[in-house]
Amino acid sequence: MGGETRHVGRVGIPAADDDADPLVLDWRAEGARAFYTATAREPQGLARRRHVRIAGDRVTGVDDEPLDDAAARAQGEDGLVGEGALLAALSERRTGRMGTAVATLQAEQDAIVRAPADRTLVVQGGPGTGKTVVALHRVAYLLFTHPHLAERGVLLLGPSPRFLEYVAQVLSALGETAVVSATCDTLVPGVAPERGEARDVAEIKGRALWQDAVTRYADSLVPDARALTVRLDGEPLTLRAARVAQVLRAARAGGRSVLAARRRAVDLVLDALVDEAAARHAEMLDRVEEGFEDVLGTVDARLAAADDRAPTTGARGGDVDGELTDDDLDRMRDDLAHDPAVAAVLDAWWPVVDARTALADLLRDAALLARHAPGLSPAEARRVVAEPAALAPSDVPLLDALADALGTPDAPAEQGEFLADRAASRRDWVYGHVVVDEAQELSPMQWHMVLRRCPTRSVTAVGDVDQTEAPHRHTDWADAVGPVLGERWHRADLTICYRTPREVMALVGPVLRAAGSRNEPPRAARDAGVEPRDVVVPGSAPDLAGRLGTAVAAEVARLAARYEGGTVGVVAPARRLAALRAVAGDVPVLGATEAKGLEWDAVVVVDPDGIAAEPRGWNGLYVAMTRCTQELVRVVVDAAPAAG
Numbered sequence: 001m002g003g004e005t006r007h008v009g010r011v012g013i014p015a016a017d018d019d020a021d022p023l024v025l026d027w028r029a030e031g032a033r034a035f036y037t038a039t040a041r042e043p044q045g046l047a048r049r050r051h052v053r054i055a056g057d058r059v060t061g062v063d064d065e066p067l068d069d070a071a072a073r074a075q076g077e078d079g080l081v082g083e084g085a086l087l088a089a090l091s092e093r094r095t096g097r098m099g100t101a102v103a104t105l106q107a108e109q110d111a112i113v114r115a116p117a118d119r120t121l122v123v124q125g126g127p128g129t130g131k132t133v134v135a136l137h138r139v140a141y142l143l144f145t146h147p148h149l150a151e152r153g154v155l156l157l158g159p160s161p162r163f164l165e166y167v168a169q170v171l172s173a174l175g176e177t178a179v180v181s182a183t184c185d186t187l188v189p190g191v192a193p194e195r196g197e198a199r200d201v202a203e204i205k206g207r208a209l210w211q212d213a214v215t216r217y218a219d220s221l222v223p224d225a226r227a228l229t230v231r232l233d234g235e236p237l238t239l240r241a242a243r244v245a246q247v248l249r250a251a252r253a254g255g256r257s258v259l260a261a262r263r264r265a266v267d268l269v270l271d272a273l274v275d276e277a278a279a280r281h282a283e284m285l286d287r288v289e290e291g292f293e294d295v296l297g298t299v300d301a302r303l304a305a306a307d308d309r310a311p312t313t314g315a316r317g318g319d320v321d322g323e324l325t326d327d328d329l330d331r332m333r334d335d336l337a338h339d340p341a342v343a344a345v346l347d348a349w350w351p352v353v354d355a356r357t358a359l360a361d362l363l364r365d366a367a368l369l370a371r372h373a374p375g376l377s378p379a380e381a382r383r384v385v386a387e388p389a390a391l392a393p394s395d396v397p398l399l400d401a402l403a404d405a406l407g408t409p410d411a412p413a414e415q416g417e418f419l420a421d422r423a424a425s426r427r428d429w430v431y432g433h434v435v436v437d438e439a440q441e442l443s444p445m446q447w448h449m450v451l452r453r454c455p456t457r458s459v460t461a462v463g464d465v466d467q468t469e470a471p472h473r474h475t476d477w478a479d480a481v482g483p484v485l486g487e488r489w490h491r492a493d494l495t496i497c498y499r500t501p502r503e504v505m506a507l508v509g510p511v512l513r514a515a516g517s518r519n520e521p522p523r524a525a526r527d528a529g530v531e532p533r534d535v536v537v538p539g540s541a542p543d544l545a546g547r548l549g550t551a552v553a554a555e556v557a558r559l560a561a562r563y564e565g566g567t568v569g570v571v572a573p574a575r576r577l578a579a580l581r582a583v584a585g586d587v588p589v590l591g592a593t594e595a596k597g598l599e600w601d602a603v604v605v606v607d608p609d610g611i612a613a614e615p616r617g618w619n620g621l622y623v624a625m626t627r628c629t630q631e632l633v634r635v636v637v638d639a640a641p642a643a644g
């Protein structure tokens with residue numbers, strides 16, 4: 001060890017002298033890596049790791065970690081890196097906004113952040129294992145190390161607008177702007193769900209079979225070859241069916257989308273009509289010439305008979321100069337192209353459809369569904385057909401798939417000065433990389449929607465199958481991504497829970513088993529020093545809703561005082577949310593699905609049995625119980641018959 005010291009920071013600062021080492025090494029640089037991965041047992045040439053904590057321009061703490069033999073002997077089994085700084089960061093009050101973890105990224109997280117970008121990486125991790133942290137730092141790492149990804153931008157898909165707001169500042173703090181954030185519901189510009197829907201229909205409409213169904217249906221919108229007749233200069237001009245068949249074959253060659261094929265077909269039909277008109281003109285000239293010869297022949301014969309002169313020397317009275325020039329043909333094509341009557345004939349033959357209308361036609365018609373989606377049972381098809389016309393969340397991926405198969409009607413306008421704005425304004429933007437958070441919730445059709453935006457499959461998907469609440473029935477990653485990705489994905493795991501303290505994690509094992517999981521909850525990185533509490537409200541009490549409200553308000557007030565400067569959240573069954581919001585003041589009161597991905601210093605889980613009784617409710621309760629960084633309170637309705 002030569003006594004060299006390196007400084008690692010959120011951004012690099014080069015030395016004045018180009019040849020000298022940088023004053024601060026960007027955390028993403030290869031030279032910074034050992035800072036995140038060295039341990040006392042494997043020091044990687046480092047003698048010491050030092051964390052300097054600052055607030056503004058003040059140093060608020062220094063954590064020194066020697067990486068020597070004595071430390072190796074003392075090192076615990078959990079292999080935490082920079083434990084002092086990490087625990088200090090984990091115990092800090094939560095502000096309601098996620099912060100960066102550049103100083104304290106752990107070795108298993110660092111390995112994922114720096115994993116190759118040329119593949120789909122699925123990261124499984126229990127609650128609080130830093131999946132979101134890893135996903136966001138990976139975006140910053142990839143944009144730093146792969147300029148070609150930066151040119152196309154990154155798409156960040158999250159489970160809810162509230163979640164996207166919660167994480168937004170991490171990427172700006174890491175200096176990244178070429179990022180578009182969306183949910184699956186908001187990913188298609190100009191489209192938004194207009195209603196909710198039943199879980200069983202959402203499940204049916206999320207299945208992978210729709211990708212083929214929609215493609216087949218789009219293909220069926222290509223018309224049959226039939227004779228087309230237009231009028232040119234008042235005369236009918238006909239393309240025979242065989243010629244139209246040739247046009248269709250040429251228009252679809254090369255796998256053009258339906259609308260691109262239509263544009264090509266219209267061009268080819270106009271060309272063919274001009275050819276036809278030119279041929280007809282040439283034929284007419286021939287006939288005129290033949291007729292002219294006959295006339296001349298008769299005249300000659302008459303003259304010869306009259307004055308006994310020899311017949312003329314084969315002269316035919318001169319060529320008739322009536323051939324069409326290229327200019328004539330261009331003009332004729334132009335006339336045809338701008339003739340509303342010709343356009344009407346073409347529209348009747350091959351109507352232009354917009355994706356929304358076409359999708360409504362498909363979903364409302366049992367016969368079309370039977371033809372194009374034969375994988376649906378008749379009862380499932382009836383369920384789909386019975387749905388209202390207003391757009392539901394599960395329609396968005398179907399609309400996207402159909403819009404893609406149909407193609408873009410006209411060159412879409414890109415809006416905005418910045419890359420992210422331009423990308424967000426286009427349905428067909430191709431991103432350099434896509435990050436999907438809470439990826440366990442995606443249906444196969446939503447996965448298709450993701451891959452269309454990143455055909456290179458440079459995708460990082462983070463999630464926890466044990467937190468799945470979506471209506472699809474996947475309980476492992478192979479089932480969840482297999483229908484769309486096949487075997488073409490890699491898996492990585494995160495195993496330590498940085499959010500939820502040991503006292504709370506000790507309670508979640510039975511909930512996880514009741515959810516049907518065979519996995520163990522992740523190991524907690526620390527104790528909070530405070531035991532979870534149960535507040536019991538008798539289920540038989542009159543005005544149960546009112547009593548729950550009173551109990552929750554009291555707990556919220558107590559916790560807000562205790563975690564002053566921090567945050568408190570309430571998670572409750574959907575049917576109790578409205579009543580609780582009325583008593584909870586500024587504190588967020590959310591269902592388990594909405595709480596996904598979020599965290600607070602203290603959390604009140606109301607009526608856990610009520611949450612467990614919801615669809616996929618044990619998974620929801622697992623989510624609810626793992627949202628706190630310090631303290632959990634359960635307001636329990638006791639087993640007596642529930643009312644209210």
Ligand SMILES: Nc1ncnc2c1ncn2[C@@H]1O[C@H](COP(=O)(O)OP(=O)(O)OP(=O)(O)O)[C@@H](O)[C@H]1O
Nearest residue numbers: 101104105106127128129130131132133498499597
């Ligand atoms: N290396 C780290 N350094 C500091 N804080 C960390 C680190 N890793 C995770 N955390 C913190 O732990 C908490 C949980 O992280 P995160 O939200 O990324 O977990 P998650 O796996 O996405 O959880 P969930 O599945 O419950 O949404 C956050 O407060 C995050 O800042």
